[in-house]
Amino acid sequence: MNGTDVLNIAVASVFTVEVALGLMIIFGVMRVINMAHGELFMLGAYTMVVVTSAGLSPWVGIVLAPLVVGAFGMAVERAMIRPLYQRRDLSSLLATFGLSIVLQQAVRLIFGPQSKTVPTPIEGSVSLLGTTYPTYRLVAATMAILVIVAVGLLLYRSSFGIRVRATIEGAEVAEALGTNTTRIASLAFALGAALAGFAGALMAPFIGVVSTMGLEQTVRSFLVVITGGMGSIAGTFGGGVLIGGGESALTIPFSGTVAQICVLGLAILVMLVRPQGLFSRGGVRTA
């Protein structure tokens, strides 16, 4: 394993945590299994495609993507998720599963089936750990880390965060104690979507942008949440590093397929041995 591998693993871990954190916030607050989460990531990447093909700087896209995708997420929550809260079943899972295919096909119709490339905001590379590494990837990962830290501060050091965590712990009690959980749910969905969209925009310059890119992100995020523990924000960090970093590390000696099988196997093993997740405290949480 050389310096490039180490940096690739670190970058993969950071982005896996960022995408999964969005999923986790949406799941935690609303108990909604958002099957379209990867497509929100994809929309972020396509925001970059639109912005850069209009001749604007990629930085504009990076700023716009979380806003656009966050607003889109809020609209989705209002139109599709909120009417299903009362249903209290897997309806929202099925609805978002349908949404994922709709978004994929809509983007495919508009932009075509070919993979798009997005120009890099920062050219060149730097010497680090005895290797030369593309500067932009390090900058992008640093920005992702800053956003993750900001979201962490928001969740743990603000009154909004207290209300979000209270809603995660128990929506009815939070509601009874004066939190407008409907509004929290709306904002949390927007925040979760914005995180996915931001990750998609940041990664767009160094991955292929194609309408089907989201599914992989959705599945990986869920493996993170299963491994780290459902409803655990801290677990998302551990799970993200384990799944994202682990998959990236395994692609060095093995193929990508073998790496995928291994992380899936890991998630299944965790399900069997420690169903509450590796990084969750205590027993299985039923609420």
Place this chain on the structure above:
Amino acid sequence: MMRLFRSQTRIAAAVLLVAAALVPVVSSDVYWYNVIATGLVFGVLAMSLDLQWGYSGIINLAPAMSFGLGAYSWGIVGDRIEGIGGTYVALLAAAAVPALLGAVVAFVSFKAGTREIYFALITLALTLVLEQVALAATGLTGGSNGLLGIAWPEIGIPGAFEIVFDTPESYYYLVVVLTAIAFVVCTALVSGRFGSILAAIRESEHRAETLGYSTLRYRVAISTIAAALAGVAGMAYAPLTGIVDPSVFGVALSVQVFVWVAVGGAGTLLGPLVAALLITAGQSSLTGSSATAYLLVIGVVFILIVLFLPGGLASVGERLRRLRRGRLTALTPAPPAAPTPQEAQGEGQP
């Protein structure tokens, strides 16, 4: 009333299949044999999902997984072993491989109790992996090009009598018979004691447990059976398209299966069968960008059904309303309209 309704459904199914069997009498258009046979095979796949989703409240997000395994079974075995032996070996593989996988995934997912979301997620993740395996294992699967020149199956007793279904017409009849068998088997499954227990588990998991039924065993059983059925449907599908490629594991196909079941009505068997047949026939003329648009429309229709026609989804909700199990409260069944706060919070949380 229920009996009458059921027998009416069976009469309708019989009429449908007899009508399908008579198609070659009125038309010798190979194109339509292919379209209708494909629709029927998809109908069997839809019934397989209906056994899980409609009758057992289990969400398998990747019904295409077993279907794809069945298709590859025939593509791989049919090419290597000629004659009747090949058909039987492939049939065994097409049923057993998905069944085994379905059983393992169901066991792992449901073992810890309230883990139906895990079942959905693991099936989805597995199908993604299988798609990658199909792409990577080029020696066996032909990689992204897939397998071409799919053989026609043969049945009979070696040496005594052999039937080769090597014309579109004869193969068409085989598919009609297969669909009839699948319908009868599924109907028998869900209307017998086994079906009643599945319904009981779907409606109230802890009540079924209290009555002494192993919910794990029944969920694993139905997942296994549904996977085997989908596998056989996949095998039957392969000669119809003449090609097996990684798209048989695709999410696009899985979403379509959900649409067939949702449109036809989950928990009716005949509805998903008819919906699959009609939608496939309607779709057959679409190609290129209109095929992309078709999937877009299918997705929108599915969302609308989930949002506004919850009747088909009600059965899923009933069971999830009782996520908590093994508690003393299970002994006093709460009125279904008023879940306790703990239960309400537990919704969607495995």
